[in-house]
Amino acid sequence: MTEAIRPEHTGTILVVEGNVPFGELIAGVLRSEGYRCETVVSGGCALTSLGSGSIALMVLDYTMPDMSVEDFVATMTTTGSRVPFIIMTGRDDSLLAVRMMKIGAGDFLIKDTTLLDRLPLAVSKTLQEAETARRLQRAMEALQQSEARLARVHRIARIGSWEWNITSNGFVFSNELYHLLGFDPAHHPPITLEWLYSRINPIDQPAIRKAFADAVAECRPLDVVYRIRTASDEELIVNSQGELIADDNGRPCRMIGSTLDITARIRAEEEIRNLSNYDHLTGLPNRNLLQDRLHQAIIHASRTQSVAGVLFLDLDRFKGINDSLGHRAGDLLLRQVAERLSACVRESDTLARLGGDEFVVVLTMVTGEEGISAAASKLLGVIAEPFIVEGHELYITASIGISVYPADGPDALTLMKHADLAMYRAKELDRNNFQFYSSDLNVRVMERMILESALRRALERQEFKLYYQPQVDVLSRSIVGFEALLRWYHPDLGLISPDKFVPLAEESGLIIAIGEWVLQTACRQTKAWHDAGLPPVRMAVNLSTRQFRPNLDQSIAAILLETGLEPCFLELEMTESILMRNVSENMALLRALTDMGCHLAIDDFGTGYSSLAYLKNFPLGRLKIDRSFVRDITSNPDDLAIAKIIIDMARTLRMQVTAEGVEAYEQLELLAGHGCAEMQGFLFSRPLPADKAQQLLRNGLTF
Numbered sequence: 001m002t003e004a005i006r007p008e009h010t011g012t013i014l015v016v017e018g019n020v021p022f023g024e025l026i027a028g029v030l031r032s033e034g035y036r037c038e039t040v041v042s043g044g045c046a047l048t049s050l051g052s053g054s055i056a057l058m059v060l061d062y063t064m065p066d067m068s069v070e071d072f073v074a075t076m077t078t079t080g081s082r083v084p085f086i087i088m089t090g091r092d093d094s095l096l097a098v099r100m101m102k103i104g105a106g107d108f109l110i111k112d113t114t115l116l117d118r119l120p121l122a123v124s125k126t127l128q129e130a131e132t133a134r135r136l137q138r139a140m141e142a143l144q145q146s147e148a149r150l151a152r153v154h155r156i157a158r159i160g161s162w163e164w165n166i167t168s169n170g171f172v173f174s175n176e177l178y179h180l181l182g183f184d185p186a187h188h189p190p191i192t193l194e195w196l197y198s199r200i201n202p203i204d205q206p207a208i209r210k211a212f213a214d215a216v217a218e219c220r221p222l223d224v225v226y227r228i229r230t231a232s233d234e235e236l237i238v239n240s241q242g243e244l245i246a247d248d249n250g251r252p253c254r255m256i257g258s259t260l261d262i263t264a265r266i267r268a269e270e271e272i273r274n275l276s277n278y279d280h281l282t283g284l285p286n287r288n289l290l291q292d293r294l295h296q297a298i299i300h301a302s303r304t305q306s307v308a309g310v311l312f313l314d315l316d317r318f319k320g321i322n323d324s325l326g327h328r329a330g331d332l333l334l335r336q337v338a339e340r341l342s343a344c345v346r347e348s349d350t351l352a353r354l355g356g357d358e359f360v361v362v363l364t365m366v367t368g369e370e371g372i373s374a375a376a377s378k379l380l381g382v383i384a385e386p387f388i389v390e391g392h393e394l395y396i397t398a399s400i401g402i403s404v405y406p407a408d409g410p411d412a413l414t415l416m417k418h419a420d421l422a423m424y425r426a427k428e429l430d431r432n433n434f435q436f437y438s439s440d441l442n443v444r445v446m447e448r449m450i451l452e453s454a455l456r457r458a459l460e461r462q463e464f465k466l467y468y469q470p471q472v473d474v475l476s477r478s479i480v481g482f483e484a485l486l487r488w489y490h491p492d493l494g495l496i497s498p499d500k501f502v503p504l505a506e507e508s509g510l511i512i513a514i515g516e517w518v519l520q521t522a523c524r525q526t527k528a529w530h531d532a533g534l535p536p537v538r539m540a541v542n543l544s545t546r547q548f549r550p551n552l553d554q555s556i557a558a559i560l561l562e563t564g565l566e567p568c569f570l571e572l573e574m575t576e577s578i579l580m581r582n583v584s585e586n587m588a589l590l591r592a593l594t595d596m597g598c599h600l601a602i603d604d605f606g607t608g609y610s611s612l613a614y615l616k617n618f619p620l621g622r623l624k625i626d627r628s629f630v631r632d633i634t635s636n637p638d639d640l641a642i643a644k645i646i647i648d649m650a651r652t653l654r655m656q657v658t659a660e661g662v663e664a665y666e667q668l669e670l671l672a673g674h675g676c677a678e679m680q681g682f683l684f685s686r687p688l689p690a691d692k693a694q695q696l697l698r699n700g701l702t703f
């Protein structure tokens with residue numbers, strides 16, 4: 001309710017009266033009521049006064065000297081002024097009164113003897129009505145603004161509202177809903193439920209029809225998601241929610257609701273689902289989705305009494321490619337591998353990438369082991385074809401482990417574990433082959449685990465020993481060096497060969513600590529022989545790939561300092577493959593070692609990667625001819641040719657050369673005849689414990 005207006009709180013009352021004394025009389029009456037009052041004599045003067053903005057109400061004489069009331073009001077309105085006014089006239093004319101009220105007069109007063117009594121009330125009533133009208137106007141404007149804001153919010157949120165008349169089936173859409181669907185609200189024919197259905201994706205239609213019908217029949221709210229075609233034939237995914245409104249008899253007569261465009265949200269959810277289910281590099285299903293597919297395959301096989309195969313495929317020596325050609329090339333290769341494998345499997349099968357170079361194929365509807373073997377052979381076949389990556393022709397192979405449902409496990413986890421074990425078996429068996437899981441694989445894995453845990457304790461229990469095998473100058477028949485060779489005496493298992501435990505130590509990382517112990521022991525022993533006045537021999541120590549870490553030079557320097565051995569007596573043996581990894585880092589490391597005074601030798605030369613560029617670029621001092629070339633050198637001309645090439649190459653590059661695995665005098669003669677003077681092998685001595693090696697060094701060789 002509007003509060004009563006107090007006269008002293010209003011603006012000025014303007015009396016427009018050509019008869020000045022009468023005008024003053026009126027003003028006097030109003031002033032006595034507490035109003036501020038001014039008088040003017042014409043319409044023109046009144047319009048000027050209105051410009052001040054302080055006029056709250058006008059009391060207008062109908063007969064103004066310069067203009068009609070109608071013209072006055074029209075002019076006032078065009079200037080934007082909306083000041084309320086009361087008309088006074090000498091004519092008691094009801095038609096005139098109606099006309100005046102129509103053009104906006106707040107009251108119509110006859111100039112009779114009661115005028116002065118009635119005037120204050122008419123003024124206060126008109127002021128009150130004007131104030132109410134003003135407040136109403138402000139409220140209307142606020143409402144319009146809020147509606148506009150809401151409409152804007154709806155547009156931004158892509159939400160529209162609607163009302164459905166259940167009896168007539170007609171719909172009323174909000175403008176936002178029209179806009180959302182791309183239609184022009186001004187020119188759209190009336191909307192019906194059937195029209196709405198016709199725009200819904202046919203696949204969703206039956207469910208939506210049923211949802212609307214059920215909501216009405218069961219008097220419950222509507223909440224549906226469906227795809228709808230816009231005016232430009234774009235498909236939106238929307239969520240419509242509606243509430244029923246009942247008539248006086250409690251029967252549903254209308255439904256009001258909202259429709260929200262959730263296309264972006266659904267697409268984002270799809271994207272997230274994709275990311276969590278697919279491998280980003282190859283686009284293949286990832287481990288997540290594989291679990292699910294494998295589970296489905298198991299259910300299917302169990303229902304149809306058939307078998308399912310799980311093929312765990314791992315690329316052989318992929319790391320070498322990554323290390324030598326870089327990760328970009330590695331990624332490109334993996335993509336090509338994924339494409340080739342995809343082409344080999346049927347739609348009902350699943351090919352997934354677990355990460356790195358590991359892929360898994362789940363075969364369904366296969367005819368037992370023969371079918372699975374055929375698929376595995378095909379997979380190995382496509383991998384064996386050359387790949388072209390960044391201009392390089394690459395040849396790779398893969399190892400596959402296979403488990404079969406139901407024979408090898410009842411669930412996805414067991415089948416995957418068993419396929420993985422079988423894959424390791426395939427790797428052990430020279431790679432590039434496939435192996436089916438067999439239960440004795442578990443036994444081997446257990447053995448391996450036992451060995452690994454024993455290996456972890458071997459250092460602290462002092463179960464390692466170093467043996468020393470002499471390296472001989474056959475011309476002077478003297479020992480010029482020793483190679484330190486590691487032995488492990490396990491209290492229960494006895495002597496374990498380094499071939500068996502060094503790879504395990506490498507995989508588990510234990511080789512770092514063991515390798516440091518080897519270096520320390522070998523250097524200390526050599527220094528002890530020197531100090532004992534024995535011939536000053538050098539000591540060769542094998543380094544494994546894992547020991548090649550940035551601080552290797554520092555730890556070797558510390559060992560040399562601690563043991564007091566001069567660096568020139570230490571020779572570090574490494575395989576070719578070590579040099580091929582992280583070439584620039586290794587170069588810096590090898591330079592640091594040679595700058596320190598240590599010597600570097602390539603072990604098993606000729607068996608690894610065949611890039612010879614490193615021979616020129618790395619600071620290498622010695623090549624060791626692998627014993628596989630020496631073994632048949634007297635009978636196999638190819639081995640002899642290879643040995644000769646290595647000897648010539650070493651001479652040309654001003655490097656030393658040592659032949660390994662010399663067991664027979666004929667081998668010695670042949671190698672010496674071709675210029676190789678340094679040798680190592682059982683012919684001279686087997687690897688010996690320190691005291692025996694010392695004896696040999698003191699007493700000299702007898703061969």
Ligand SMILES: Nc1nc2c(ncn2[C@@H]2O[C@H](COP(=O)(O)O[C@H]3[C@@H](O)[C@H](n4cnc5c(=O)[nH]c(N)nc54)O[C@@H]3COP(=O)(O)O)[C@@H](O)[C@H]2O)c(=O)[nH]1
Binds near residue numbers: 485682
């Ligand atoms: N990273 C490290 N690797 C090491 C260490 N100690 C040894 N090893 C490597 O283990 C592999 C097997 O070594 P081992 O059983 O000691 O065999 C060595 C010799 O006994 C053997 N040899 C020597 N002469 C002959 C021979 O005339 N005939 C023949 N059949 N075998 C012979 O060769 C092995 C030495 O080879 P190499 O190292 O290539 O010079 C072996 O790969 C070792 O390198 C270690 O401390 N760290």
